[in-house]
Amino acid sequence: MNAPVVVHSIAPDGSLLAVTATARARDGRAEVKCNVPDAPQLARRVQEVVRLARHTEARYDARTQVVLGLDRAPPAGCRDWELACVLADRIVRGAWQPARSPAPLVANGWSDAWHLGRIDGHALGAPPPGVLVGGADGLPHLGALNGHPDPAAAVSSARAWFPLHSGGAGDALAWVEVSVRPAGTAGVEDEDSAIAAPGVDAALQARVRAVLAGARHFDGRGSGEWRTTVRFGESRFQGASFELALVMADRMARGREFLARGRLLATGQSSSWHAGRVETVEGLAPKCALLLREAAPGDRILLPRAWEGGLAPGWREDIRARGASVACVERIGII
Known part of the structure; x- marks a missing residue:
């Protein structure tokens, strides 16, 4: 089992929401497992987001299971945690490595088309320094993480x-x-x-x-x-x-x-x-x-x-x- 990875996302009230990802041998289990306290429907949405985002990767190793957990359920209607979940999944599998920093990565962003790798935007009015945001003013698509073309083109x-x-x-x-x-x-x-x-x-x-x-x-x-x-x-x-x-x-x-x-x-x-x-x-x-x-x-x-x-x-x-x-x-x- 790999060491857990933590990525944070800024909630609407300004607090930090923690996304923890752990990878282990799949051994016939589901490729993604998600846990959100008292919110099973949201856990299914996390799984859906991560699975769709994986479709944009040049190569995906299905032998690994990733277990994702949110420390608490975000407010109803909040979707800015989606980018944090996608990045936590990629980091723990070694598909992407962020720049070295003493503090955990903080990311906010959402998409209506993760299977295209597109990131539509974020809900932060003025993102604090060092926060990775999705959309035209930040990360427009997942290919940009590794300097690749827009995956939607394929x-x-x-x-x-x-x-x-x-x-x-x-x-x-x-x-x-x-x-x-x-x-x-x-x-x-x-x-x-x-x-x-x-x-x-x-x-x-x-x-x-x-x-x-x-x-x-x-x-x-x-x-x-x-x-x-x-x-x-x-x-x-x-x-x-x-x-x-x-x-x-x-x-x-x-x-x-x-x-x-x-x-x-x-x-x-x-x-x-x-x-x-x-x-x-x-x-x-x-x-x-x-x-x-x-x-x-x-x-x-x-x-x-x-x-x-x-x-x-x-x-x-x-x-x-x-x-x-x-x-x-x-x-x-x-x-």
């Missing part, structure tokens, strides 16, 4: 939309976004840590990983080559009709699919993505009605081949009249 992102049917006014299109970054010559050491889906429950995270692993296996390429972040515009939904949209967003982000002039709208699932098969989902009539309402010029709509015989008369023509196109598919590929 990230490719794509979105696809899928229909959410709840049987009423809540019917809407939801988006899923896939961001991929090359894993480098060493490849992905651990598939679980290479695919992150922040903000969703464990069951959906597991399904996302299984779907992407299967679809990339069908590709014959992509497995072990990418660090991947999957984000959903709506995190609370049921069913698996998002799967085809997820697969297509991943293929577009990896340059494996032609792009539509507008958006890509898709619904479908599969019990065998490794074979590239697209299977039917429930809700043909309401979902098609929703797709017709939302279709815009340049959009491309993908439906399961099993739906082809059940489409309402004139539905395809109405879609084309809106300037969109539609295809009923039974397999993924160059669609």
Whole structure:
């Protein structure tokens, strides 16, 4: 076990919040473990931030577990501790070393896109001397820690939309976004840590990983080559009709699919993505009605081949009249 590392962050009341990080052999455990007194939900957010920030590293050794702890829970709405957690994680693993100083490092910063390495800003009005802050007036991105280019330049992102049917006014299109970054010559050491889906429950995270692993296996390429972040515009939904949209967003982000002039709208699932098969989902009539309402010029709509015989008369023509196109598919590929 490595010696603990402590990084401080200035809380809104001016006191110091301490982040302690310890590294040890992983031995099959989670790659990041977090503890925040009386705040389990915040501990999960710490884990999410650290995991996403790791996706920007040129090489990540998955054999190490890092245990992160905050000495107390910060006030509700405070996010300036995020940079301190990311830096503590990097220092304890030897991924970055700050300049030697007799006092612990103090860092304040937050980001809405840690998977891009971007640091959006900080909440300190006038940072005290020696405090590392994130944003335009301090550290704009994580690559700057080691004098590297902005890691966002190596990230490719794509979105696809899928229909959410709840049987009423809540019917809407939801988006899923896939961001991929090359894993480098060493490849992905651990598939679980290479695919992150922040903000969703464990069951959906597991399904996302299984779907992407299967679809990339069908590709014959992509497995072990990418660090991947999957984000959903709506995190609370049921069913698996998002799967085809997820697969297509991943293929577009990896340059494996032609792009539509507008958006890509898709619904479908599969019990065998490794074979590239697209299977039917429930809700043909309401979902098609929703797709017709939302279709815009340049959009491309993908439906399961099993739906082809059940489409309402004139539905395809109405879609084309809106300037969109539609295809009923039974397999993924160059669609």
